[in-house]
Every structure is written in structure tokens, then in C-alpha cells.
Amino acid sequence: MPSMQHLDALVRVIDRGSFTAAAHDLGVRQATVSRWIAALEDEVGARLLDRTTRAVRVTEVGARFEARARDVLAAWSAALDEVRDTGRLTGRLRVNVPVVFGRRVLAGPIRAFAADHPNLALEVRYDDRYIDLVEEGVDVAIRVGRRVDVDYRARTLATTARRIVASPAWVQQHGAPAHPRALDGAPAVIHAGRPGPVTWTLRHGGDTAEVRLQCAVVTNHSGAALDLVEDGHGVALLADWLVDDAIRAGRLVQLLPTWTAPDAPVQALFGSARYVPRAARAFADAVADALRAGGA
Numbered sequence: 001m002p003s004m005q006h007l008d009a010l011v012r013v014i015d016r017g018s019f020t021a022a023a024h025d026l027g028v029r030q031a032t033v034s035r036w037i038a039a040l041e042d043e044v045g046a047r048l049l050d051r052t053t054r055a056v057r058v059t060e061v062g063a064r065f066e067a068r069a070r071d072v073l074a075a076w077s078a079a080l081d082e083v084r085d086t087g088r089l090t091g092r093l094r095v096n097v098p099v100v101f102g103r104r105v106l107a108g109p110i111r112a113f114a115a116d117h118p119n120l121a122l123e124v125r126y127d128d129r130y131i132d133l134v135e136e137g138v139d140v141a142i143r144v145g146r147r148v149d150v151d152y153r154a155r156t157l158a159t160t161a162r163r164i165v166a167s168p169a170w171v172q173q174h175g176a177p178a179h180p181r182a183l184d185g186a187p188a189v190i191h192a193g194r195p196g197p198v199t200w201t202l203r204h205g206g207d208t209a210e211v212r213l214q215c216a217v218v219t220n221h222s223g224a225a226l227d228l229v230e231d232g233h234g235v236a237l238l239a240d241w242l243v244d245d246a247i248r249a250g251r252l253v254q255l256l257p258t259w260t261a262p263d264a265p266v267q268a269l270f271g272s273a274r275y276v277p278r279a280a281r282a283f284a285d286a287v288a289d290a291l292r293a294g295g296a
Contacts, residue, residue, distance in 0.1 A: 004076055006036040007069040010048060013037065014058055014066055015134045019051075025137045027092070040065075077277065092121040093279040096133070096141040099126045100223040105241055106142065109290035113283060120279055128192070128220045133271035140280040141269045142287060144239065145192055152269045153276060155284055158291035159263035161240045163247070164200075164255040167232040171253050180209040180259055187216035187234035191225040200237055202259040209259070237261055266291060 005026075012022035013033065023030040041048050048062035058066060097106050103126070114122050125138070133141055133152060144160065164183075166174075177183050180202050190198055200211045216234040219225050222242055229236045230251050246252040268284040270276045 004073065006040050007073055009033050009036040010040055011066065011069055011073065013049065013056060016137060017056055021137065089117040089120040089279045089282060091279065092123065093283060094123045094137055094139045095283060096125045096127055096131060096138045098128050098144055099221065100242065101144050102126050106287065109287050113286045133269060139271050139277055140283055142266065143269060144266050145264050152271065155268045156265045157268055157284060157288040158266045160266060161263055162237050162261045163240055163243055164235060164237055165229055165243050165247065165252040166235045166255055167230055168250065168253055169232045177255055180211045180256060183211045183213060183235060186213050188213040189225050189228045189234045189236040190215050190218040191222050191238065192220055200261055202261055204259045239264055
């Protein structure tokens, strides 16, 4: 009779779109996954997947069976969680974190989590893209900034303040603004945005001001954004964890310090909206605890 491994293999092949990727996730050979799927199809008495040299397509019967298989796997995992030692994590956990935030802020929490759970195989990928977690086999991703509107389950772990900054040379050339309106039309370095005009909403007490700036440079790498601002390419609205050392060292100047922008959320995104693995929940808990302790 097919086992939970067989059901897991089917779901992974469907999610990943290939037998090779599913086999890599499961730590077995491709031939083993093919054998498991064949056993499932023999048991069901119908073809679940149509295979070609280029793609894997779910049949109509396979789609119906897949929905039930996911329910069974979720119930099985939940049952295991209830009876296992809650302090012992095993298996494999694939984590995706932003490059600079991961190295500057999460390096310590990741090391501590790995030390606390020596029986868990932890795989950490550093990537600033908003990836497809299911397609890339990621259990939990940490993202900072704009809230994401996707089908993943999301949990806000913390928020981080943002500061308006510029280089001393830029301030010497353009002057320090006394009001947000003075920044209208100024060149801006944008992190994870799109080319074109950008609007910042700033608040001071009960006052609100909107500033419309021109995008000088846009980059998906926060470290590159920091370098560009330090080199005088424009003003920027960047996270405190990224700029505070540069402000203290005199490489950056904080502009309009009494005006604040909305904090940026730090979120955990889970690859499964229906069931979150215990190890993924534990990792998110550990990151949230570390960010609270560190004041993020």
C-alpha cells in the first residue's frame, strides 16, 4: 500500500514541476520518485500525471487526488507534531533570507537556531528576489519592506524604522531641508522599487506631508543602495539597521529627523498556506524573539 512518502512525492512533483526537483527535495533518486508515483497510480487505478520530456502535467483525476493527498499530509504532520518531543526538530528546513539583512541582522539568530537544533538539517539561501516559495522548495522566507499580496501565509515578526539620509557632500551642495517640501523633485536612490517618480508619506505630530521625488537609481540590493547614497547619488529612505552605523561614522546625514515614514514590516512567508511545518514555525519564532531582543 502506498505510504505517506508516496503522497509527499506526488505533491512535490506537482509543486516543483519535475521529478528531478522533487527527488532533490526528498533526498532520493529520481527513479525512486518515479517508482513511488507508479505505485500510487496502480493503487488508484488511473494516471495521476502526464509526463513528457519537457513538462509534468496533472491529470483531472490527479488534481482531485492531489487535494485529498494534501489534506492527508497536513493531518499526518499535525498528528506527529502533537506526539513528538516539542523541543526536538528533525528533517530538513529550507530558509530564504535577504542578502544584507540576512548577514547583518539574522546571522546571529540563524547560528543560535542551528546550535539549538542539531538534528535539523538547515539550508539557508540568501536572495533579495520575491521568489515563488513552492517552485523553489522553500519552507519559510524572511522579507523586509512592502507587505506582500500573495497566497502564502504571512506572519509579521517585527517592524523596522526608516530614515531619510543623504551623503555629507549632497547636503553641502543642496542644503539640509527644513521641511519635506524642500525635497520635492530631488533625486532619490530607491531600494526594491521601480524606475520613475516615487512618493514618500511623512508625518510629524499631527501633520502629514507627501514628497514626490525623481528616481535617480533603483536597485534590488540594500547594500548597493547604501553605497549609492554614500557616494552622493541622491537621498534615500532606508532602514535604521542599514544606515545607523554610517550616520554615526559621518558617512551619511539623517535629514528631517523629526519627520517619520511608516515602519517597514519584517515578515515570515511560509511555502504552504494550509500547513506550516513545525520547524518553520520554530524558526520564525526564533527570529521574532531575536528581533524583539535586538530592538528591531
